[in-house]
Amino acid sequence: xxxxxxxxxxxxxxxxxxxxxxxxxxxxxxxxxxxxxxxxxxxxxxxxxxxxxxxxxxxxxxxxxxxxxxxxxxxxxxxxxxxxxxxxxxxxxxxxxxxxxxxxxxxxxxxxxxxxxxxxxxxxxxxxxxxxxxxxxxxxxxxxxxxxxxxxxxxxxxxxxxxxxxxxxxxxxxxxxxxxxx
Amino acid sequence: xxxxxxxxxxxxxxxxxxxxxxxxxxxxxxxxxxxxxxxxxxxxxxxxxxxxxxxxxxxxxxxxxxxxxxxxxxxxxxxxxxxxxxxxxxxxxxxxxxxxxxxxxxxxxxxxxxxxxxxxxxxxxxxxxxxxxxxxxxxxxxxxxxxxxxxxxxxxxxxxxxxxxxxxxxxxxxxxxxxxxxxxxxxxxxxxxxxxxxxxxxxxxxxxxxxxxxxxxxxxxxxxxxxxxxxxxxxxxxxxxxxxxxxxxxxxxxxxxxxxxxxxxxxxxxxxxxxxxxxxxxxxxxxxxxxxxxxxxxxxxxxxxxxxxxxxxxxxxxxxxxxxxxxxxxxxxxxxxxxxxxxxxxxxxxx
Numbered sequence: 001x002x003x004x005x006x007x008x009x010x011x012x013x014x015x016x017x018x019x020x021x022x023x024x025x026x027x028x029x030x031x032x033x034x035x036x037x038x039x040x041x042x043x044x045x046x047x048x049x050x051x052x053x054x055x056x057x058x059x060x061x062x063x064x065x066x067x068x069x070x071x072x073x074x075x076x077x078x079x080x081x082x083x084x085x086x087x088x089x090x091x092x093x094x095x096x097x098x099x100x101x102x103x104x105x106x107x108x109x110x111x112x113x114x115x116x117x118x119x120x121x122x123x124x125x126x127x128x129x130x131x132x133x134x135x136x137x138x139x140x141x142x143x144x145x146x147x148x149x150x151x152x153x154x155x156x157x158x159x160x161x162x163x164x165x166x167x168x169x170x171x172x173x174x175x176x177x178x179x180x181x182x
Numbered sequence: 183x184x185x186x187x188x189x190x191x192x193x194x195x196x197x198x199x200x201x202x203x204x205x206x207x208x209x210x211x212x213x214x215x216x217x218x219x220x221x222x223x224x225x226x227x228x229x230x231x232x233x234x235x236x237x238x239x240x241x242x243x244x245x246x247x248x249x250x251x252x253x254x255x256x257x258x259x260x261x262x263x264x265x266x267x268x269x270x271x272x273x274x275x276x277x278x279x280x281x282x283x284x285x286x287x288x289x290x291x292x293x294x295x296x297x298x299x300x301x302x303x304x305x306x307x308x309x310x311x312x313x314x315x316x317x318x319x320x321x322x323x324x325x326x327x328x329x330x331x332x333x334x335x336x337x338x339x340x341x342x343x344x345x346x347x348x349x350x351x352x353x354x355x356x357x358x359x360x361x362x363x364x365x366x367x368x369x370x371x372x373x374x375x376x377x378x379x380x381x382x383x384x385x386x387x388x389x390x391x392x393x394x395x396x397x398x399x400x401x402x403x404x405x406x407x408x409x410x411x412x413x414x415x416x417x418x419x420x421x422x423x424x425x426x427x428x429x430x431x432x433x434x435x436x437x438x439x440x441x442x443x444x445x446x447x448x449x450x451x452x453x454x455x456x457x458x459x460x461x462x463x464x465x466x467x468x469x470x471x472x473x474x475x476x477x478x479x480x481x482x483x484x485x486x487x488x489x490x491x492x493x494x495x496x497x498x499x500x501x502x503x504x505x506x507x508x509x510x511x512x513x514x515x516x517x518x519x520x521x522x523x524x525x526x527x528x529x530x531x532x533x
Contacts, residue, residue, distance in 0.1 A: 044189075051192045055200025059207060132188045136490055139200060143207050 022100060023109020024092070030116025031088045034169070037120030038081020038127075045074035045131025052135035060142035067141060069152065070134025073159045077127040080166045084119040087170060088112050093178045104179040111176035115169040122165020129158040187384045191491035194272045199490070201270075202499050205263055206487060208235040210506055211533045218513050219525045227252065227514060235259065249514040256510055260503045261313045267496065274382060278493050280341065281375050282500050286315025287342055288371060292364045294323045295332070299356070317341075329363065345370035358413070365405060365422040372398050372424045382493065389486050389494035391426075396482055398427035399456070400475050406437045406446055407471075428453055476530045480505055484532065502532055 049070045057064045091112055095105050137151040191199075210218075214234060221227045224247040228240050231252075239255040268279050290311040297307040304324045311320070319336050326332040333346050345367045372394060379390035402423045409419055420438040424430070429437065436449040447463075450456045459474045479501070486498035509529045516525040 048188070048192045048196065051196030052200045055197040056204060058201060059204030128189065135188075135192060135196065139203055139490065142200075142204060 019101065019106065023105045024100075026109040027088075027092050027112035030113035031085050031092070032116070033120040034088060034116035035081045035085035035120075038084075038123035039078045041124035041127030042074050042078035042081070043127075044124075045077065045127035045129075045134070046071055048128075048131035049074065049134035049138065053138040056138045056142040062145070063138060063141045063148075066148055067134070067138045070130065070137055070155060073130045073155055074127050074134070076159060077123045077130070077162045080162050081119060081123050084115070084166055084169050084173075088115060088173055091173055091176050095178050096181055099179045102179050104177070108176040108178045111172050115173040115176075118172065119165050119169035122169075123162045126159060126162035126165070129161065130155055133158055184384050184388070187491040195275055195491075195493070198267055198270055198275065199495060201267065202495050203487070206495075206499055206502070209502055209532055210234060210509075212531045215509065215513075215529060215531055218510075219522070219529070221513075221517055224249070224252070224514060224518055227510075227517060231510075249511060249518050252514050253507060253511045256507050257313060260500070260507065263503075264314060264500065275493060275496075277378070278382070278386075279496060281378060282497055283314045284341060284371050284375075285368065286312040287317060287340065288315070288345075288364060288367045290315040290320060291323060291337070291342070291367075292360055294320065295326070296357070296360055298324045299360070329359075342367065342371075345374070362414075362418070362422070365401075368401065369422060369424045372401075373426065376424075376426050379493075385489055385492035386494060389489065389492055390497065393482060393486065393494065393497060395427040396479060398424040399429045399433075400479070402427070402429055402434060402437060403446060403450065403471075403475075406440055407443060410441060410443070428455065473528055473530065476505060476508075480530050480532055505530060506532065 049067075053064070053067050053070075057067075091108075095102075099105055133151065133155045137148065137155065140151060141148040214230070217230050218227055221230060225245050228243065228245075228247060231237060231240055236256055236259060239259050240252065243251055243255065264279070264283075268276060271279055293311060294304070294307050297310075298304070304321055307324075308321060317340050319339065322336045323332065326335055329346075333343075337343055337346060347370075376391065376394050376398075379394065380387050405419065405422050416438045420434060423434045423437070433449060433453065437446065440446045440449060447460050450460050459471075459478055462474050463470050483498040483501050483505075486494040512528045513525055516522055
């Protein structure tokens with residue numbers, strides 16, 4: 001009886017409607033975004049690097065094996081997304097029907113959703129960043145091979161962005177506890 | 183939106199941009215030019231060029247070589263590179279690449295019309311045309327008597343058709359009219375190209391507008407200098423200047439009334455980018471002006487490669503290759519005519 005209907009305002013407000021959405025929905029969408037948007041970022045980055053790498057290696061075939069590192073950094077971004085999605089889905093527990101709109105349940109649902117968004121979008125921009133730098137790296141390496149290692153350092157800093165997202169996402173989801181069965 | 187091209191440029195243009203940058207690395211360097219300038223005969227030149235990318239094009243030529251053969255084979259390489267890129271390109275890059283060749287088309291049209299006027303053989307003229315500017319019905323140009331026929335018979339089917347609207351008069355073709363026709367066509371072409379690049383937006387618009395403005399200003403100066411002392415009136419001269427560029431519109435007003443080179447110099451020195459060009463020439467000298475303009479152009483073209491994800495690199499590469507072929511032609515001619523002391527007069531180093 002005393003539940004979320006006391007916390008929110010008038011009976012026909014948006015916040016009341018939002019709170020009535022099942023926390024399972026938010027959690028599931030969070031998991032989907034974690035993997036889906038991460039893979040989008042990784043794929044985007046790989047095609048940006050790959051098209052330049054193919055063209056540049058026609059005149060300078062020596063660059064091909066070294067520059068696959070850029071592609072591997074982009075791929076790592078997708079792997080972060082997979083790992084976090086697997087971790088998040090183990091956090092999705094069932095709660096009894098009476099508890100489904102309890103504050104604890106909502107908190108757990110929102111935490112998993114936020115964790116998914118954090119990881120997904122951090123990996124999206126990280127994949128883009130690493131892809132664009134990888135493209136420039138391939139083109140510069142084809143002209144002057146001493147530039148490769150220097151530009152690789154920039155890529156390493158870029159790929160750290162995805163890692164930040166993963167760390168924060170895992171911390172957020174670690175405290176997503178659903179109410180225990182009474 | 184400028185700055186976000188990196189996200190989507192590589193979908194259609196990434197491969198070709200990488201290819202054109204690979205071609206750029208094959209341009210001759212200062213060391214190559216120094217070797218070539220030391221050559222005694224054309225066979226030495228062929229030997230030095232065999233180590234560069236031109237090797238496979240020249241190796242089957244029998245000696246004795248002629249300078250025209252060397253230039254022809256090097257141009258063939260440029261044409262093959264261009265055709266390879268053109269067939270791989272999607273829109274709008276394909277249209278952009280075609281725009282680059284319209285200048286050569288205009289030159290070919292004028293060459294054939296002038297040659298016909300002086301009663302030369304059509305086949306001979308066709309051999310002299312630049313291969314990048316060929317189109318199907320080009321041989322029919324020899325039949326036309328005045329500009330209206332020229333347009334109606336041949337040019338209406340070519341990409342040059344929209345540039346003719348200002349040119350169609352019923353006057354017969356003679357030397358003066360043909361030069362005016364060439365400059366009017368080129369003006370319309372430059373303006374059209376400029377508008378096209380502005381429509382593409384982003385880095386392409388910015389870099390191409392700088393390169394095309396320089397081209398427009400250079401043509402304005404050359405038209406002024408070449409028409410000093412001829413019957414071209416001031417208004418006619420002003421109509422030949424393009425309506426964009428650093429000199430537009432106030433520089434054009436002043437250039438239109440110039441009567442000698444020192445007045446031209448006075449006008450140009452008011453514009454800082456051109457001041458440095460004219461500072462290299464001492465008073466009254468205009469032979470070195472061409473070389474000074476070429477050097478400035480090469481500098482700007484090399485700068486176009488500093489940015490990634492735009493189409494300016496294709497334009498810059500084509501122009502740099504053409505400059506290289508001009509250099510090779512000059513060096514070959516100096517060597518063939520035993521004038522090696524003058525070889526550095528006109529060679530513009532690219533790197």
